[in-house]
Amino acid sequence: MELANQQKDFFQTFGFLKFPGLFSDDIERITNTFERIWSDHGGGHQGETHDYQRRSALLQFIDQDEYMSSLIDDPRLDGMASGILGDDYNYVLSDGNFYVGDTQWHSDYRIPKPSIKAAFYLDEVAAESGALRVIPGSHMINDNFSSTLHEIMPSGREANTQELLGIYGDQVPAVALESKPGDLVCFDRRIKHASFGGSSRRRMFTIVFEPHYEDNELEKVHDHIGSLSRFWCDRAYGEVMIRTANPQRMVHLEQRLANDSHLAELTRKARLEMKEPARG
């Protein structure tokens, strides 16, 4: 699936793209596999049953299953990622989630390079029932608009929409990307996003991509990989993802694999300091 120039321009301008029904034919198998992976891990966060109170998250999610791993070989995902990031893009990571309730406004990060999150929602979600809401254009981090929003809704801290704008988070002007199972939603990770009104076991998993880094930027790759230690990952990817990779997939794994040698030690330290791996 090659993206049209208009789709690329849409993504660059607004910071997201939606593909209704793109995986409709596969969603039953995807959903069954999603549930099986969770069952194999106790059904919730850190091997415990999902408690419906807090988000359960499982990192290297698709990496644990051969079929799910092969999603990144699928022309529908590969074409989207290469169309925006170039043919030599990196696969970064995947998380599987049971979301609970609201997710406040945030961006995943703010760095000059784009990075794409592809999200599969396995339950139907609407504006008031947990659909992703985005603020179009807020991914352009050098803009006044984006900077102002970042002051109001800084990542990693509580959004100040009430204090600064006089409105609740769910009243922030935004676009709700309502989704049915089988749709694919992709967004620039720098975009401000949130969700409101969702149930207490909202099934969603993501697959993240970034551009291939130049050799003189490998320190950044090294740092980004190190941040995975909070999820208690020993390597950049899961064992199944690596073991079942064909040469074509390896193009998208090799840079991060070559730069993850420090991760196991960082994770060892994290295990000493944290009661459980991070939930997000």
Next chain:
Amino acid sequence: MKLTKKQLNFFDTFGFLAFPGLFLDDIENITSAFEDVWSRNGGGHFGQEHDGAQRSALIQFIDQDEYLSALIDDPRIDEVCASVLGDDYNYTGSDGNFYVGDTMWHSDGYRKSKYRSFKMAFYLDPVDATSGCLRVIPGSHKHGDLFANSLEEVHTARDSSNNPSDEIWGVDGNEVPAVPLEITPGDLVMFNHQIKHSSWGGGERRRMFTLNFEERYADPDLPELRERIGAEARFWIDRIYGEVIIETATASRMVHLEQRMANDYHMPELVRKHQEANAEPSRG
């Protein structure tokens, strides 16, 4: 009704503000006055009946009626304007409209200027996302931002394309990511003139009128102000304001009229030229 710091932040950040029900008690009188002004002007564009096929527009709209002119003295308007633009703001004009169908994406003026300006809109019929309400792209008013600049293409391409958003982004105009400002008569909405806005799916006689305001210009920038005033000649108006709004002006209203009145002397000549070149005044 002074705006709070939070409301000012909201307006500065997103480029618009809505005031649900602010004129609910007055909307019947306002609507009657709106219809009266149109009746006195033939019921549609340029003295002809509204034909339901093209937008009818009447400039110096509130200026033609004493009650409507007094809206700019009302604290719900005046204090909001003063909050954003300063106490010495200029009233810049008003238009009354029967809109027809869709209005494509555009800004009322996307340009670099140190003077802020905005539009207040009264919708006299209920409108929602698919029946002609205003849609805005939050943040698109921030001239110079990469985001706002990127969006400008959809405006400039209007001259060469029937569906510029499809050519640029592969989506119809009504699919462009935006926020609909659904309206019940009596609500007031205001938006920065630079913001990208549009409406989709409206009927053939959608009643709406606007009031426009700007910051007062500093003396060295009066040539820019005269240029802005001159652009209004396309509506075939010899003076920048209508007779009634001037005749009935109190001293406090005159604060908001006098700068533009003092700089509109070039309009009759510009109007004469426009009349020679065009069959009717501009519709927008």
